[in-house]
Amino acid sequence: MLSGVKAGLVSADVLRREQQELRRHERSTKHLEEESRHTETVFRDKSGRRRDLAQERLEQQQKAEAKSERDEQYARWGKGLAQGRQQQQNVEDAIKEMQKPLARYIDDQDLDRMLREQEREGDPMAEFIKKRKAKENKEKKEKPRYNGPAPPLNRFNIWPGHRWDGVDRSNGFEQQRFARIANKKAVQELAYKWSVEDM
Numbered sequence: 001m002l003s004g005v006k007a008g009l010v011s012a013d014v015l016r017r018e019q020q021e022l023r024r025h026e027r028s029t030k031h032l033e034e035e036s037r038h039t040e041t042v043f044r045d046k047s048g049r050r051r052d053l054a055q056e057r058l059e060q061q062q063k064a065e066a067k068s069e070r071d072e073q074y075a076r077w078g079k080g081l082a083q084g085r086q087q088q089q090n091v092e093d094a095i096k097e098m099q100k101p102l103a104r105y106i107d108d109q110d111l112d113r114m115l116r117e118q119e120r121e122g123d124p125m126a127e128f129i130k131k132r133k134a135k136e137n138k139e140k141k142e143k144p145r146y147n148g149p150a151p152p153l154n155r156f157n158i159w160p161g162h163r164w165d166g167v168d169r170s171n172g173f174e175q176q177r178f179a180r181i182a183n184k185k186a187v188q189e190l191a192y193k194w195s196v197e198d199m
Helices: 012-037 053-079 081-099 109-117 126-139 173-195
Strands: none
Touching: 053 081
16 A cells, blocks of 8 residues: 555454554655744755855846836836926926015016016117127137038938038049938839729
């Protein structure tokens, strides 16, 4: 039988001996049972080495933190950095305005500056102020730009330098490239129209 005793018709002596052997065997394995009851499970990888679960958990947590930080950064970039700065500036301005008293008097410098910066229709001095601002901006060093007839297109939409004399000295590669692209697009459009003609 599975328990180790004999099956069938058995005498009392044989039965007693078998039971004594079973008890002795149980007593000899009792200490092994006690030892194994309080031991921790050993986890191993495919190659048979022990796995350190605490270390793995820590690594997974660090990866999750790095991923969440990266996702947060991409979300911030997705909203737009300039828009975020503008929104922060709007909040700061609103807080600054909230701290001011409700009644604003004539000697309020912020109100005075805001009203001076507004452009009103029919203002006779507006043209003069615009010209003066343009002159101030012109005094700032600015790189000269090409101004002349429209230059030929190139792949990178780079504008020619300000000293360009207007003579196209290329080998014609750009024009051939644009012609190939236009031809390919036209062929694709024609093929599409031909394929849906019978519908």
